Amino acid sequence: METKSFECDVAVIGLGPVGAITANLLAHGGLRVVAVDREPDVMQVPRGVGIDGEIMRVMQTLGLAESLEPFLKVFRGAQYIDADGSVVATRPAASMEGSQGWPDRYNVHQPEFEQVLRDSLRANPLITELVSTEITDIQQGPDGALLHARGTAGSAPVSIAARYVVGADGGRSTTRRIVGSTYEDYGLNQPWIVADFQVSAKADLPDINTHYADPVSPAIYINVVRDIRRFEFRAAPGEDLDAAVLPDNIWARVSPWLSPEDAELLRAAVYTHRSLVVDKWRHGRILLAGDAAHQTPPFLGQGLCTGVRDAAAVSWRLRDVILRGAQGSLLDSYGVERSAHARHFITTATELGTKLTQPTKESIESLNSRVGREGRGVPPRLGEGIWDSAFGGGYLSPQPRDGSGVLVDDLVGFEFGLIMTPEIAGTLDDADLSSDRITTLPADAKLEAWLLEHGTGAMLIRPDRYVYGCYPGPQELQTGLAALRRSRALRETVAAG
Template identity: 35%
Template sequence: MHQAYDVAIVGYGPVGATLANLLGQSGLSVCVIERDNAVFPLPRAGHFDDEVMRVWQAAGLADEIAATVRVNPGMRFVNADGQLLVDWPRPSVLGNQAWHASYRFHQPHIEQILRQGVQRFSTVKTRLGTEVISARREEARVCLGLRASTGDHETLSASYIVGCDGGRSAIRRFMDVGSTDHGSHEKWLVVDLLLSADRDDLGDFTVQYCDPERPTTYIRMVGNRRRWELMLMPGDDPDQIVKSDRVWQLLQPWIGPSEAQIERAVVYTFHALTANHWHQGRFLLAGDAAHQTPPFLGQGMCAGIRDASNLAWKLAAVVKGEASESLLDSYQQERAPHVKYYIDLAIRLGGVLQATDVSKVQERDRLLGTAPEQLVSEKPRLGLSGVNTNQSLAGLLSDQVYLDDGTRIDDRVGYDFAVLGSPDFMRNLPQSVRDILAGYTLIEDEAGQDYLQRVGAEAIVLRPDRYILGAAASVAEFESLLSLIPRRLRAGEPA
């Protein structure tokens, strides 16, 4: 008899591993299925932001991750003459999320930490070296056919399947949902180097060299790692351009073979795509399986981690009977517009970098060379849904406030709902309201008052993903928010 789980996650990269940690915290039975036998040892994604670190903080892993990363000071776009076109500095101090705005990391390090985190939960099992070869819908479950690298076959079932299995997702193929092409399919050579000696002159800022002869990106990664990304031009042979002699020829303006060794050289096609449906019955998609973003903002993996944080609490509430299955409809409704914001911005900035037409380059340099664009980090609002209404502040990412004892609010709350309210307001809540909130964290610290005053509220309800469920200036407004919070079942109470 095959094993049955609440959720099966297909794909054990950063997105799948984050989702497994959050679902493990929620007490769900989970099976993670991964085709490879071990963490891929070479660099891939290289950037995440403060919101992602906050998700990993909710998972209880942020401090360990923080020890392996470096703070990124920002990004600059310059033309062939070195003239500044776009400037995107990142603050050197902690921001409103109580973390730095931008980090560089080595993906194998992060994946190891996330996988070690999963081992904390006895309800989460893994199947490494295993691929999904079939998926059969049943009335209340999905049955998956698996094939191990040894050739052995087995089956398992789960109430929900989440495909976190990348751009070539098998789960998306089983769902047959199609995708929307946003019109970006450029081929780039990505080269990761290991320096053999210090090269401080290369700098810490990410530099986008907007040279029509060959657009190029330089990235200061962690430790002695450096990355260059070079756009393939007409006449380039993808098979030849990855060979070491050609790589060093292309990198000659910056570095030579006596100063570093090539860790990886590979050609990628940078896509801009979104799956048409991320939720279909008992199937869901997250990360690159649901959407692909060109890398010019470093937001591709970030979007997937946000997916996991948005989805995990909803899956937990539905599986536990605390909310109806319709709650899962809010996942794509909220996340798709948020993802599209970053895709559009990445395409726009990619256009600045990748311009090769002489007249367009001249016009770009004329406009931006005299008045460089100044970018600032924005936190777009979630799309409207059944739980993200037009109510004031709803769908905005909350600040992470420090509490009276100096701890960060997320450290006290964990991955759960919470109420942050002024002491006077909270004291005046009727007992019937407090009964409804039993089991959730109520925070009445004086330290949170500056934030409440700034947003013009007496109380705000925070979702587990740290977006604001709603704000209230009166008890009546607060009571109207309660219907949006999944009903926390007491022990022995029927679902």
């Protein structure tokens, strides 16, 4: 059987949400992509059920936020109930618009989220989608990588020549195995039984997500979207996990809340929650993202979000390297930044999981504030990388609206954006900023007030919406711009291929 051959700028392995967003972002930046997945289509299994306002900014960048919104439900709040049935801690409902320009938190049914992304990449002429295709080997050379694949349904073998490769192929990543990355293990290894239901109007269930304490088998209830509800139960020590997902046993488990007369069991599965981060995110021309790079227990609802942050961080770097002549060393900072950031969420989620058997108001609120949930606390800083530590860089930026009501990401695009007072804008050379591929936004009255509120005269924001630096005046800004110029080292635009 003759081998089918493809060429591209970036091969993306795995088309779950992280791989699909990566493929879409790369093509949005002008790169040619071959996207490979071993499954024939979106998997209809219980997985992620939450995204946040930061992830909606990524969808906004792709022009997909409006397509996704009908499938979302703004987060209604959560409660933590102790073994005596008392509510000991709560989380508030999300506001209609938070600091990211979107509600802080949403519930989502992951297959619907993925379908929006698949529809987008299938409509993009820069993306070639290869489904039912499994990568078997990757060989690296000085100018690129050659991927070997086979069809899972007996179709012709495939070879893909790519400048770079992003492995976003999940917790059992073939890419990670090929490159030999190993995990740093933070000690969690817990099987949980997860079941999704379609409920009728007769079902008497909480309107908000609920965590039920139990000394042996704590449970989590999630009001997902529309009539879809989820229950998650920590497996008891030594429990027969194959038997646990049988329908009769699932119904017995949910009997305090649901009966077969109230709902249809859609699917059940066992997920083993782990807390893992790879030791190395880049191997030459191969980079890891999503669950291939880290595994996050779900107690913060940040597993999917953490992977999408990887996609945004790696995509602008690959765009700059391949199309804008930046040095390949720009990619080295990707794993350093993302590893530290992901580790903060993973260790916090792991600790939160230990509190579910005996939750207290103080412990729950303290852990939630460590990641800045729903406006409480501050999200973590990136690991050392492409940002100005002397001027407040490395934190997630807010997204304001200008005086016309337009969200600033829509004005900036998938580029570095510089919001600054008119006085500072008057000191800069527009030609230099244009060659640096920085979109400038001299502030109108509303944005100037926003800058003043944040105690700065200029805020330089990266394409993945993290702050590069906040500068009080033109001299400090010029120093920051010079440092960024050295980090990116852009040359004249080069042709893809």
